[in-house]
Amino acid sequence: MAHSKETRRIQQRRTTNKMVHVLFFLCTLIGIIALALLLFDVLRKGAGYLDWQFLTSNSSRFPAKAGIKTALVGTLWLMLIVTPLTFIIGVSTAIYLEEYAKNNWFSRVVQINISNLAGVPSIVYGLLGLTIFVRYFDFGRSILAGGLTMTLLVLPIIIVASQEAIKAVPMNLRHASYALGGNRWTTVVRVVLPSALPGILTGAILSLSRAIGETAPLVMIGAVSYIAFLPNSIFSPFTVLPIQIFSWSNQPKEEFQNVAAAGIILLLILLLTMNALAIFLRNKYQRK
Template sequence: MLMDNKELQRIKSRKLKNSVFHGLIFFCTIFGVIVLALLLYDILKKGLPWLTIDFLTNFPSRFPKKSGIFPGLLGSLWIILLTAALAFPVGVGTAIYLEEYAKENRFTEFIKLNIANLAGVPSIIYGMLGLAVFVRALSMGRSVLAASFTMALLILPIIIISSQEAIRSVPSALKQASFALGTTKWQTVTGVILPYALPGILTGTILAISRALGEAAPLIVVGALTYVSFIPKTPLDQFTTLPIQIFNWSSMPKREFQNVAAAGIIILLGILLLANSTAIILRDKYQIKIKD
């Protein structure tokens, strides 16, 4: 009977600890949501009145009412398109090689471990690497191309890891069935593995690109301009981006520039939400095709 009472007390103690832990986690979640809601309310309140067509088409100015985000918007578009074109084929190709072609040995495990470690490196480190290699060593200058290569290095580990996970999720039975039909390794990869893993690959890639879109630190190191009175026409031109432009406005002494920065934040959030929504739509679309 004594043992039963002790066991009952232990069960009650575990339930109490479990309830306290759940309550603590719930409180932290609610606190984060409330803070986020207050920040969004403040940004929308300040920025919405400044969102006009002129704001999207004008160049930056020392007058808040004449300031626009057009060069930053175009610069971000340039960098994201070039970054995706550079990082996506390399990242997916690396994942395919590591999962389907590389032999399981210590060297392969060493490569996978280092790729995982690179995904956690602070973005400012990639900025210094880009400054040393692309801007100076390869003489690309402080250009869109140098920034795109730097951002491609930043998101490459994320694309590789997400692509690996997507490729691992392909059932082994599908691969074996493909080989049983007499297909080659490459035909199995392109005809069976990639179509099945494509939703996960696209989701990881778009989320990685969304991260690159919001980065400012590596671009400052590479040489992004805070004030631009022109638009980049070629990959070798100088540039600015949305985060850099927003950072510049937020540091201006005039109070109206805080409202202009809030309007820029709304534009950036809209683009990020659009990118994330695209990832969800593509994932669901290809998953439906696979089921069919």
């Protein structure tokens, strides 16, 4: 009797396991199908508009003449500001918290706030950037204000990713460095950072990928959807790819939907390239 009850319980667990497995598979399949349909629709509409003229022309009120040059250059300008600031400040903060900060109430408060900031809605960072950089520091609605705002947005992400990468470095590597006469700074620079570099680079590139695709903070600080000239300094007004795509998608002419789809394809190419670079760098430094 006891054996038969145990057998039934095992069969019930196996049945439940199969049902849950099928349920999770169906949920995943629904997401994949929806993504595939969306990509197919975007490619169908935008592939014919993605040409050299589209890449080298400014935005226009005529769909056939509309291009994404200004938004693409504005995005590159923005990344030139966000990338070094995010990497230097984020990695330095992670090193301090993991290697130098004592386990006291101050470091715990800082750590909790960094973790909380990673989940704050992006529109809040837009309001913060509007208040501090646009109005208080009087940077105006410029690339510099946008770059600093986006830096604030992605800093918590890269700090957390860098901390996890540094934590993953085995402690015996640090002890070996100390045993050979190295001080703490030498150990961090020559042992910890090279070992943690794959995780740090992956987190940095993925956080920058988020910065490229964000729109709400830049809308709040006043990034405009139409600019007739290229930005020539960090104090110039600007637009970026997501804002330009959003502007085209709201146009009444149906042809602008195809132009917006071409912009989406270009944005996806940039994001996939950055993700591929993150995977390449991670694998390269992991082998070393």
